[in-house]
Amino acid sequence: MTTRVELAAERLKQAHANALGALDAACALAFDAGAEAERAAKTGYERHVAIARTRAAQHIAEHSSAARDLGVELVRSADDPLAVADYVAAGTLYLPGADSGVNQDIVVPCVLPFIGRGNVVLNLDGELGTHLIRHLVWAAYSGTAPGQLDVIGYDPTLTGLLSPFAGIKEASESAFTGLNRPRELSQVVDRLVGDVQRVNDLLRGTGDTLLDFRARTGHPVERWQALVLLDTPEGIDEETYRRLLSLGKVGPAVGISLVWLTKPEADKPGWWDQEKVEKSAEVLEAKNGALQWRAHPQFALRIARPAASELVRETNFLVASIRSASVPSVPFERIQQTERRWTDSSADGLTFAIGMAGPHVVEVTLGDERQQRHNVLVTGAVGQGKSNLLKVIVHSLCQRYAPEELQLYMLDFKAGVTLFPFASMPGAIDYLPHARVLGLESDRDFGLAVLKHLDDELGRRSRLFRPYGDDISKYRAAVTQPPLPRIVLIIDEFHMMFEPTDKTAEDGARLLEGLARRGRACGIHIVLASQTISGIAALMARENGIFAQFPIRVALKNAVAESFATLSQGNDAAARLRARGEAVLNQDYGVASANQQVVIAVANDSVLSSLQRAWWEAARRSVTPPLVFDGAHLVRLSEAIFAIQTLRRHVMSEGRAPAALVGYPIDISGTPLAISLPDDPGRHLAVLGAGEKTGSLEEAESATNNAIGILQAASVSLALQHPAGDADFVCFDFLDHVTARRNNYYEWLNLMERLGYPVQIVQKADVGAYLRTLADELLEGTVARRTYLVAFGLDRASSLETPDAFAHRPVEDLQLILRDGPVRGIHLLGWWSNAATFRNHLGFGGDGFIETMIMLRLDQASVQEFLGPFVSWSVRDNRGLVADRTQLPEPTTVVPFAPMTLRDSTSLLKVDWES
Ligand SMILES: Nc1ncnc2c1ncn2[C@@H]1O[C@H](COP(=O)(O)OP(=O)(O)OP(=O)(O)O)[C@@H](O)[C@H]1O
Structure with a gap:
């Protein structure tokens, strides 16, 4: 299709030249006809005169209309992403009819070959030069697809002639560059010479110009550049002049065009040869005060004279279109065959495709012996296609390698949806069989847990490989079955793991650095992605040199500082990218000479999901679903049925003590945290701090109370570990009705009853009396059954501290129960939202009464008061800190269970607990 357009354009160009040539000929004919007519008149052949004039006029009309049409065709619109101002209309060519002896004037567009085709010399002074140069620059920008043309203006005499275009920098820093100093010009010419070499390398052997190449591949490979030199030869030294002459010769074919604005009367140095400058250019000049195109001197050239303000306005539109520019997309199927899956072995490395560079598919290899590249760093500003690129990497890998060859650990630190399709979700049962861990909206603790797990795996693999050599390739050569998979850890927005710079950041950096350094030999590779690393680059470089372990860099469009941080200091290639979907691939630690521009393929969701479905169908019987951690997800007890069954079995077959499930620790075990409640002193459980955010009424309406959920x-879970029904559950009811209803308190009561453990409710007013009786039973040794006291909102039990007629306070009974209860089978599961009341209830010397504490919305100082000065805790939604002096070596963060829902009840009731 594009080739057809291109061929048509070629033909048009030819035709335009022909038409102008014919027009020249027709004009000559008209002159001849005029002369002939004169002669004829003289000799009296009036009739012949009339005929000759009419014929000439017809020819002129025909050819000028053809030239006009072709001009319009050649100056194409910039809507096409491949559009380039290869022909620009510099103005109109005009020939008065009378001059040709015909009645009508001849007006045709003056179409010059420009970007990608030629150079222009304007041999003009003053206003004419100003208008024409601005017009040409404007025509070049507007005729080229947005964002694909860089204009460099050299203005040694500070005329400010190109200043109306300076605003384009807002959209893209390199779209307009203004230079004033000879040294700057010399540097730019150096760079352009480098670009000539690079593009020539790309075109080598094809015989194409950049224009042909782009038309053939259908992709806007490389970019166009126009170097506009004002007031030449001012500010140009001999050496630069010579290099400019060379550029003029070879530049257009590789996308670099020159515009020279030369003052005709200016003094020129001896070495300056204007003829040489003009040799490889179209020349517009003034002759006898009239503007003309040297190639067609019989025509007068008329040009538009837009006001600077008009150009500034147009520039603003251009800024908007550059910002929304995109490149033609490369479908995923074009870079990755999708018919045959799992064709490759990961024994010697992992290869995946990411996009195209011209006609070539671009692949990246991790972990091979030869190139020794093992980790990838990906960066890109918001919305530039980072998520898409990660999806392309994952799907290309998963199509090539079976789950037994490749395992993926993926963490997303932002509130995004990239990883969701890889997990089994309601409405889509399939999942990515290669995925072992998916951290959606991961938090830093989970990130750390995953790094620790992989660090252990690293240790395990090193030991495993030792007898066979020192790396996975040697091991796999010796032990072919079952294949040991390579692991790829992908972390999106990984910089969030290191903010703020606290212990978690330090531990994370240390573990990541270890993995990055030692992972290659063990078949563990890392892909880190971030929109901003300039902030952390210094930290990471100083402390660990992590990026030194990332030879492969993929930089999507980004700011200059990010480009430097991702690639290398001074390598601004990522900032010079134009469109979303373009990237700089650099497989040599960011060294500028290794930059490769790539159009990243587009991960079309429907194609990818059908691939995933096929992988899942093929692997579902041999793999388990990935562990999914979603930091914002409310965890429910119905997700822990398997864990309850296991605990129940342990109680029944091994006589273990029942254990209370409280939430999920932030690790990759996928197993909820169970607090064992043997009949030992201190085995109670206290939840401390507010269970929910106290905010607006609206927030309060929808809030879920973690404290209620935990209890x-x-x-x-405890009830279900008493298969013989040999336990009583007693609830102290301090909840107000609204909080109780909002947190499904009645649903819970109902469920307990239907499971066979009806809860005895003790009303607020009767709690004192109940405690009294229970304390008496304890003293008398007459407690008959295991009893769990479930107390919601104990800090509201102010009456516990009110003395009776005998100066006895019910809280003393509570303290007795806390102290002596557990060994007689009495365990308290209590929630105090206020830490001070909790302290009062424990009383003097009551520190050891409750061994398990779960901190919710409690400030750091209060937490340290209970757990010591080295524990740090910051309140977060949907998180709790569990401390247990006898069961946990150190306090552990959990995602606490949310209150029961009807769905939980239904699921729990459906289970056949006896089987
Ligand atoms: N290679 C590409 N070719 C064409 N369009 C693309 C390409 N990559 C991304 N896009 C489009 O750009 C948009 C943003 O892509 P994506 O979500 O991947 O960006 P991102 O950088 O991850 O964004 P964010 O920073 O918001 O997470 C999407 O609409 C996507 O379709």
Whole structure:
């Protein structure tokens, strides 16, 4: 298709030249006809005169209309992403009819070959030069697809002639560059010479110009550049002049055009040869005060004279279109065959495709012996296609390698949806069989847990490989079955792992650095992606040199500082990218000479999901679903049925003590945290701090109370570990009705009853009396059954501290129960939202009464008061800190269970607990 357009354009160009040539000939004919007519008149052949004039006029009309049409065709619109101002209309060519002896004037567009085709010399002074140069620059920008043309203006005498275009920098820093100093010009010419070499390398052997190449491949490979030199020869030294002459010769074919604005009367140095400058250019000049195109001197050239303000306005439109520019997309199927899956072995490395560079598919290899590249760093500003690129990498890998050859650990630190399709979700049962861990909206603790797990895996693999050599390739050569998979850890927005710079950041950086350094030999590779690394680059470089372990860099469009941070200091190639979907691939630690521009393929969701479905169908019987961690997800007890069954079995077959499930620790075990409640002193559980955010009424309406959720989950899970029904559940009811209803308190009561453990409710007013009786039973040794006291909102039990007529306070009974209860089977599951009341209830010397504490919305100082000065805790939604002096070596963060829902009840009731 494009080739057809290109051929047509070629023909048009030819035709335009022919038409102008014919027009020249027709004009000559007209002159001849005029002369002939004169002669004829003289000799009296009036009739012949009339005929000759009419014929000439017809020819002129025909050819000038053809030239006009062709001019319009050649100056194409910039809507096409491959559009380039290869022909620009510099103005109109005009010939008065009378001059040709015909009645009508001849007006045709003056179409000059420009970007990608030629250079222009304007041999003009003053206003004419100003208008024409601005017009040409404007025509070049507007005729080229947005964002694909860089204009460099050299203005040694500070005329400010090109200043109306300076605003384009807002859209893209390199779209317009203004230079004033000879040294700057010399540097730019150096760079352009380098560009000539690079593009020539790309075109080598094809015989194409850049224009042909782009038309053939259908992709806007490379970019166009126009170097506009004002007031030449001012500010140009001999050496630069010579290099400019060379550029003029070879530049247009590789996309670099020159415009020279020369003052005809200016003094020129001896070495300056204007003829040589003009040799490879179209020349517009003034002759006898009239503007003309040297190639067609019989025509007068008329040009538009836009006001600077008009150009500034147009420039603003251009800024908007550059910002929204995109390149023609490369479908995923074009870079990755999708018919045959799992064709490759990962024994010697992993290869994946990311996009195209011209007609070539671009692949990246990790972990091979030869190139020794093992980790990838990806950066790109918001919305430039980072998520898409990660999806392309994942799907290309998963299509080539079976799950037994490749395992993926993926963490997304932003609130995005990139990883969602890889997990099994309601409405889509399939999942990515290669995925072992998916951290959606990961938090830093989870990130750390994954790094620790992989660090352990690294250690395990090193030991495993030792007898066979020192790396995975040697191991796999010796032990072919089962294949040991390579692991790829992909972390999106990984910089969030290192903010703020606290212990988690330090531990994370240390682990990541270890993995990055030692992972290659063990078949563990890392892909880190981020929109901004300039902030952390210094930290990472100083402390660990992590990026030194990332030879492969893929930089999507970004700011200059990010480009430097991702590639290398001074390598601004990522900032010079124009469109979303373009990237700089650099497989040599960011060294500028290794830059390769790539159009990243587009991961079309429907294609990818059908691939995933096929992989899942093929692997579902041999793999388990990935562990999915979603930091914002409310966890429910119905997700822990398997864990309850396991605990129940342990109680029944091994006589273990029942354990209360409270939430999921932030690790990759996927197993909820169970707090064992043997009949030992201190085995109670206290939840401390507010269970929910206290905010607006609206927030309060929708809030879920984690404290209530924990106690509900703990009691239901404990009940199910008493298969013989040999436990009582007693609830102290301090909840107000609204909070109780909002947190499904009645649903919980209902479930407990239907499971066979009806809860005895003790009303607020009766709690004192109940405690009294229970304390008496304890003292008398008459407690008959295991009893769980479930107390919601104990800090509201102010009456506990009110003395009775005998100066006895019910809280003393509570303290007795806390102290002596557990060994008689009495365990408290209590929630105090206020830490001070909790302290009062424990009383003097009550520190050891409750061994398990779960901190929710409690400030750091209060937490340290209970757990010591080295524990750090910051309140977060949907998180709790569990401390247990006897069961946990150190306090552990959990995602606490949310209150029961009807769905939980239904699921729990459906289970056949006896089987
Ligand atoms: N290679 C590409 N070719 C064409 N369009 C693309 C390409 N990559 C991304 N896009 C389009 O750009 C948009 C943004 O892409 P994507 O979500 O991948 O960006 P991102 O950088 O991850 O964004 P964010 O920073 O918001 O997460 C999407 O609409 C996507 O379709």
